[in-house]
Amino acid sequence: MLLYLLMGQSNMAGRGEVGAIDQQTHPRVFAMDAADEWISACEPVHFDKPHLCGTGPAMAFARIMADRHPAAKIGLIPCAMGGSTLQQWQRGSDLYQTAVDRARVAMRVGCICGMLWHQGESDAMQADTAQSYGGRLSRLIEDLRRDLDCPDLAVVVGQIGDFLSEQMDRKWTQVVNDALANLPSDISRCACVSASGLGHNEHDLHFNAAGSRELGERFAHAMLSLGTCEDSGIDHSLVPG
Helix, strand or coil: CEEEEEEECHHHHCCECCCHHHHCCCCCEEEECCCCCEEECCCCCCCCCCCCCCECCHHHHHHHHHHHCCCCCEEEEECCCCCCCCHHHCCCCHHHHHHHHHHHHHCCCCEEEEEEEECCCCHHHCHHHHHCHHHHHHHHHHHHHHHCCCCCCEEEEECCCHHHHHCHHHCCHHHHHHHHHHHHHHCCCEEEECCCCCCECCCCCCECHHHHHHHHHHHHHHHHHCCCCCCCCCCHHHCCC
């Protein structure tokens, strides 16, 4: 099983309206639930805030990865938390440790091949958190790779919606997006995808369902550009399906 960590805040978790297409499963795409059990994946993949969870980028990403790796199963490890700041994801925090713990459980049945990151809306509200964003995210990635013993873990980060700059309480959006765009220059095996043109819920900071699916596709193509790991050394008796 090829495993992918999903980390960040609400636009990674998904807040788009769930349609019939989002509830279609794929025979080779699985997600780890809140009890660390593998289930057949469909949106909403996340469960951070059950009354708000909706369509995110996860399934669109996973379907492309499954199509490109027809002999493999794809395992999603949802860890995002709506409203979270980057500070809440630093090493030693509950969110960080939960992600590491869930990844280690998942690694019993697969090879952890990548991490998707979408976060920054909360940090775009203040100059200090926006201006320090790149350095802090770089440290998070370095810590994650070290704690998972995956020094070459592929990482794809997504920019936050450019429409947020119109909201006065998030006037540092461009600073955060510039930091995300520059991250591949500082971090090996890292790519950044744009959020330009993605649809969003009116008067809201969240991508709509169509925008979330498009973001997932952008994540997938960027991840494929970084290559993948080999599924080896696995106890296949534990793999679902």
